[in-house]
Amino acid sequence: MVVIHVMNGFTKPRLIDSLVAASMRVMPAVVITGARQTGKSTLARTLGPASRRCHTLYDLDVLDLAKRDPRALIEGIHGVTLDEIQRAPEILLSVKGDIDRNRRAGRFVMTGSANLLMMQSVSESLAGRAAYCTLWPMTRREQRGPGRAGLWSELLATDPERWPELLSDEDSTAEDWQSLARRGGFPTPALHLRTLSDRAIWFEAYTRTYVERALRDIAAVASWIGIESDRAWT
Numbered sequence: 001m002v003v004i005h006v007m008n009g010f011t012k013p014r015l016i017d018s019l020v021a022a023s024m025r026v027m028p029a030v031v032i033t034g035a036r037q038t039g040k041s042t043l044a045r046t047l048g049p050a051s052r053r054c055h056t057l058y059d060l061d062v063l064d065l066a067k068r069d070p071r072a073l074i075e076g077i078h079g080v081t082l083d084e085i086q087r088a089p090e091i092l093l094s095v096k097g098d099i100d101r102n103r104r105a106g107r108f109v110m111t112g113s114a115n116l117l118m119m120q121s122v123s124e125s126l127a128g129r130a131a132y133c134t135l136w137p138m139t140r141r142e143q144r145g146p147g148r149a150g151l152w153s154e155l156l157a158t159d160p161e162r163w164p165e166l167l168s169d170e171d172s173t174a175e176d177w178q179s180l181a182r183r184g185g186f187p188t189p190a191l192h193l194r195t196l197s198d199r200a201i202w203f204e205a206y207t208r209t210y211v212e213r214a215l216r217d218i219a220a221v222a223s224w225i226g227i228e229s230d231r232a233w234t
Contacts, residue, residue, distance in 0.1 A: 012191070013147030014043060016135050023131035024048075024106035028099040031085075031126070032111045034135035037206065039187050040111040041083050043135060047109050048079050056083035063087055070094035074108070081109045092126060099129045137185025140175070 016032075023030045024047065032040050045054055055073060057063045065073050066088035074080050074094055085091060095108055108130075139149040151166065158166055182199065183190050186206070189199040 012138070012142060012145065012187075014039065014135070015139060015142055015147050015149050016043070016133055017147055020047065020133050023133060024109070026105055027129065027131040028103050028105060029095060029108035029110065029126055029130035030106070031130050031132045032109070032135055033113065033132060035137070036113070037186050037188060038135045038137055040135050042187075044081050044083055044109050044111050047081065048106065052079040052081060052109075054081040054083070057087040058084055066091045071098070074098055079107050079109070083111050084113075085110045086112045096126055096129060099126075103129075138187060138190055139185065140180060143183075143185070143190050 020030060020032065020043070032044055034040050041056070053076060055062045055066075057066055062073070067090065070088070070091040071094050073091065074082070075098065082091065082095075095110075099107065110130075141148045141150065154166060155163055182196060184199070184203070186202075189202045193199045193202060
């Protein structure tokens with residue numbers, strides 16, 4: 001099974017495709033985690049038949065239903081894709097119950113943030129029911145078309161004396177590493193933005209969002225520590 005991802009006219013297979021496909025053949029649920037903007041939602045929407053129902057919890061109506069009646073969101077004879085489940089982690093309990101009633105491989109595909117299992121609000125890990133696959137930013141070969149990360153498997157399976165021959169047969173154009181580093185591996189700046197200035201704007205906005213969120217989380221932890229310290233002294 002080869003998964004093709006179409007993003008604004010770009011058709012790119014991803015390195016994770018074979019792992020996700022194998023996991024869907026074995027496990028009732030597959031959770032695709034990773035940093036924001038790595039392409040998790042795009043990948044999830046391409047998985048399974050057209051009859052598969054896809055719900056994104058960024059839709060406020062879907063989010064409300066997930067909180068009020070999660071079983072209504074996941075029940076049905078076809079598979080279900082749930083995007084951004086960290087917005088309503090309580091739905092995982094209903095997913096667990098559904099799997100225990102009808103353990104069928106590939107029934108659920110879910111996406112979530114990289115730290116999903118570390119979130120305090122996530123009490124259900126779906127242990128033994130879900131495979132967790134991490135989607136990293138795109139490699140250079142993913143950006144160029146082949147959904148891979150280099151010739152490491154071939155090199156390890158080949159006699160070292162033949163490595164020069166194997167590498168010389170590789171159809172790959174040399175590229176300045178500084179240009180590659182500035183482009184990065186996130187699909188938007190790597191595939192859709194063409195100038196350094198445009199990419200700089202994107203990365204500045206992206207990192208600022210994460211820094212502000214981290215500061216907010218640190219402030220919340222500091223506040224909690226202060227409250228607990230006051231309790232200890234009273």
